[in-house]
Amino acid sequence: MKKCLKEIEEITEMQQWQKSTVYQIYPRSFQDSNDDGIGDIKGIISRLDYLHDLGIELIWITPMYVSPGNDNGYDIADYYQIDPIFGTMDNFEKLLKEAHKRDIKIIMDMVLNHTSNEHSWFKEAIKSKDNPYHDYYLFKDPVDGHEPNNWVSKFSGSAWEYVPSLNQYYLHLYDVTMPDLNWRNPELRQKIFEMLTFWANKGIDGFRLDVINNISKTKNMPDDTFETPTDDGRNFYTNGPHVHEYIHEMYRKVFGPNNFVTVGELSSTPISEAVKYTDPKREELSMAFTFHHVKVDYTNGKKWTLGHYKLTDLKSIISDWQIKMHKNNGWNALFWNNHDQPRAISRFLDDNKYRDESAKLLALVEFGLQGTPYIYQGEEIAMKNSYFTDIKQYKDHESINAYNDLLKKGTDKKTAIKILQQKSRENSRIPMQWDLSENYGFTKGMPWIKSFQKDNYSVKSVRSHSNNIFSFYQNLIKLRKTNKTLMEGSYKLLDPEDNSVYSYIRQKDDKRIMVIANFTEKEQKRTILNDCKLILGNYGNIRKTSNIVKLRPYEALMLEQ
Ligand code: GLC
Ligand code: CA
Numbered sequence: 300m301k302k303c304l305k306e307i308e309e310i311t312e313m314q315q316w317q318k319s320t321v322y323q324i325y326p327r328s329f330q331d332s333n334d335d336g337i338g339d340i341k342g343i344i345s346r347l348d349y350l351h352d353l354g355i356e357l358i359w360i361t362p363m364y365v366s367p368g369n370d371n372g373y374d375i376a377d378y379y380q381i382d383p384i385f386g387t388m389d390n391f392e393k394l395l396k397e398a399h400k401r402d403i404k405i406i407m408d409m410v411l412n413h414t415s416n417e418h419s420w421f422k423e424a425i426k427s428k429d430n431p432y433h434d435y436y437l438f439k440d441p442v443d444g445h446e447p448n449n450w451v452s453k454f455s456g457s458a459w460e461y462v463p464s465l466n467q468y469y470l471h472l473y474d475v476t477m478p479d480l481n482w483r484n485p486e487l488r489q490k491i492f493e494m495l496t497f498w499a500n501k502g503i504d505g506f507r508l509d510v511i512n513n514i515s516k517t518k519n520m521p522d523d524t525f526e527t528p529t530d531d532g533r534n535f536y537t538n539g540p541h542v543h544e545y546i547h548e549m550y551r552k553v554f555g556p557n558n559f560v561t562v563g564e565l566s567s568t569p570i571s572e573a574v575k576y577t578d579p580k581r582e583e584l585s586m587a588f589t590f591h592h593v594k595v596d597y598t599n600g601k602k603w604t605l606g607h608y609k610l611t612d613l614k615s616i617i618s619d620w621q622i623k624m625h626k627n628n629g630w631n632a633l634f635w636n637n638h639d640q641p642r643a644i645s646r647f648l649d650d651n652k653y654r655d656e657s658a659k660l661l662a663l664v665e666f667g668l669q670g671t672p673y674i675y676q677g678e679e680i681a682m683k684n685s686y687f688t689d690i691k692q693y694k695d696h697e698s699i700n701a702y703n704d705l706l707k708k709g710t711d712k713k714t715a716i717k718i719l720q721q722k723s724r725e726n727s728r729i730p731m732q733w734d735l736s737e738n739y740g741f742t743k744g745m746p747w748i749k750s751f752q753k754d755n756y757s758v759k760s761v762r763s764h765s766n767n768i769f770s771f772y773q774n775l776i777k778l779r780k781t782n783k784t785l786m787e788g789s790y791k792l793l794d795p796e797d798n799s800v801y802s803y804i805r806q807k808d809d810k811r812i813m814v815i816a817n818f819t820e821k822e823q824k825r826t827i828l829n830d831c832k833l834i835l836g837n838y839g840n841i842r843k844t845s846n847i848v849k850l851r852p853y854e855a856l857m858l859e860q
Pocket of ligand 2: 331332333334335336338339384
């Protein structure tokens with residue numbers, strides 16, 4: 300009995316990754332050390348003290364394996380090597396050592412849904428149908444001389460590419476240069492486990508698993524019905540028939556024995572499924588990235604449109620996830636930004652007149668929620684969209700394909716650019732702004748992607764002011780490590796119909812925390828908890844009479860009762 304109780308105690312005790320904040324690095328755009336215009340591992344090492352100072356305990360780095368770079372590293376040609384543009388394996392080992400010295404853990408990005416077409420497996424696979432590697436990928440014969448089904452690639456056009464020498468098509472849910480792997484093949488799975496073990500043995504601390512919920516396709520891969528705007532084949536591979544089995548197998552072989560922190564990228568996933576991936580009892584993943592809240596400005600479910608969002612929708616989505624994940628033992632990864640999203644500050648708030656207030660509001664609303672918070676590089680200094688004005692400034696295949704599609708469908712160029720300025724992920728891929736020198740201290744060379752706007756926000760300039768955004772994040776990160784109400788408390792949304800102000804309560808035992816945030820530039824009067832004290836606010840103080848608060852433009856408060 301005693302032992303049993305102790306075990307339960309151990310299980311319910313919070314893990315370090317549940318109290319920590321994760322910082323996402325897009326290495327290409329983070330810090331260049333040799334002035335070739337591309338960020339690299341030595342650059343990351345040189346900024347570890349900066350991240351430590353911020354309070355970061357986990358870093359997720361997007362892929363740095365050998366790759367032709369058609370999707371900036373998500374198209375892997377060799378899982379075992381660091382791409383020379385980022386440095387060497389020695390550099391990587393040094394990064395691990397230096398990070399660990401500072402009590403920072405490293406989570407590597409791992410892409411297991413597809414490889415690059417330059418991977419040796421694929422080069423073999425297309426040699427002949429009886430090549431042993433042919434079955435590592437998803438090939439199908441033509442049907443009536445056409446594609447095997449009507450699935451659409453997430454990067455536009457058909458998801459199938461014809462290989463004349465085989466008279467077969469291969470599936471690519473993403474770029475045409477990124478063929479999907481066949482997870483039904485046990486030999487392939489074995490090769491993947493070996494490779495994951497190789498990285499575990501290097502001493503890394505976990506994986507972010509790219510589009511991991513797409514790895515299991517429905518047998519025979521049937522046509523989609525196109526009954527709803529999102530029907531494009533995803534019904535037959537999102538959270539497919541064997542996905543939980545496969546992930547559990549990785550857990551048993553790699554994640555569990557190595558005590559890994561894992562986060563799955565789970566697009567188009569309902570809460571019931573996200574719970575399955577992250578309930579510790581099931582032994583799959585630590586936490587879930589889901590995307591419903593960042594699709595709130597899609598018009599009729601379509602991304603490439605000029606969209607507007609309603610705060611009530613955003614609140615309702617976030618609240619649903621907060622409540623149901625918590626209740627069912629799931630765990631949320633909390634984020635506003637990443638390398639696939641335009642900057643939230645440009646999208647949901649004001650990146651101009653109230654830029655500081657807006658950045659801090661986003662931080663406060665995120666860090667008040669239940670889950671593990673993530674910061675994407677530059678978020679801590681309020682970086683905003685790149686707002687490119689010409690299609691020639693874009694490198695990203697997804698964005699360029701979408702632009703061409705829009706023109707084909709009759710959209711004029713000006714509107715198409717406007718849509719990209721709002722929705723393209725390239726908005727958040729411009730170099731990190733370290734100082735206000737040319738190229739913002741990112742490189743002395745020619746950056747692989749240029750920022751064409753004059754912006755006076757940089758790490759140096761922001762941090763030269765008191766009460767700056769960076770120090771606001773520092774405070775929040777500290778708070779998360781120790782405040783039990785934030786870590787474990789329940790969540791309740793207040794005033795769901797309020798389209799100007801987002802407020803919620805977190806509660807643990809008799810302690811309550813209220814977060815209240817004005818998403819407009821108008822002053823708003825609202826009721827707050829009785830006898831509460833201010834923990835943190837983006838104006839530094841609070842204007843209230845008894846329990847009525849007068850919220851200034853984009854004001855956000857965290858209050859404790
Ligand atoms: C994920 C990555 C994205 C990439 C895609 C294909 O969504 O975050 O950047 O393009 O997977 O690998
Ligand atoms: Ca470099």
